[in-house]
Amino acid sequence: MKNVFKWVFILVFSVILLPLLVVFFIYKKAVGKREYDPSVLENLKDEATQNYLKNTAPLSDVDSRYKYIRLKEKATPSAKNIEIGATEDKKIDGPGGKIPLRIYTPKEEGPYEIILYFHGGGFVTGGLQSHDGIARKLVQTTGARVVAVDYRLAPENPFPAAIEDAYAALLWANTHKTSLRNKGTSLIVAGDSTGGNIAAVIAQMAKAKNGPEISKQILLYPATDIFSRDASVLYPSMDQFAEGYVLTKESLDKYFKLYLKKCF
DSSP states (O other): OHHHHHHHHHHHIIIIIHHHHHHHHHHHHHHOOOOOOHHHHHHOOOHHHHHHHHOOSOOOHHHHHHHHHHHHHHHSOOGGGSOOSEEEEEEEEETTEEEEEEEEEOSSOSOBOEEEEEOOSTTTSOOTTTTHHHHHHHHHHHOOEEEEEOOOOTTTSOTTHHHHHHHHHHHHHHHTHHHHTBSSSOEEEEEETHHHHHHHHHHHHHHHTTOSOEEEEEEESOOOOGGGTTOTTTOTHHHHTSSSSSSOHHHHHHHHHHHTGGGO
């Protein structure tokens, strides 16, 4: 009987486990180490940030979010060092449930220009906390009251969820101009990276719907041409900086596919 179990184990190992191990080692060899620019790595003094850049393990969407937030915390000033008048967290009704907002008020007395700010993060990462320092700096620099919007994220909530939340926040701000102490009749939309995409999209929506009135767009390195990201002739930088600068072309493709998965 022992001999039977022995030969069964050898058979299972040879037919199933051994080929799996071979495939695993071939895969690891093929993937190799992610390329990164040593000069870029030298400029990142923090050890945790360097480890993030050198990390070769595939990330789940949840892992990606937490690593992104940690990197943002290392790369941006501590929010407590950026003094403003006050902050207020609140939630408003949205098409998919409650939408968290954070309202930043300058030290100076109003009325104010009102800026709706949409954070970046590839449509799958980021939030109010990761961009708290940026929002505070925007208040300091402009003297405006900033309303940061914590829109729904992919992959749980792909397009058009983020756009729907952003436009709902725009409508809310438009109907609360008095309580927000808006200086004029119009609003300003702003965002970084994919947040810049969202700001540009709802500006186009507002124009098509004849309101609310938007006077300015503040778009920080916005993603405005998602579908042409592989057109190297149009955007050679996509290939030139595909690896070695934290955000890779592979990551961009992944984020866009998660965001637009209902469109294909």
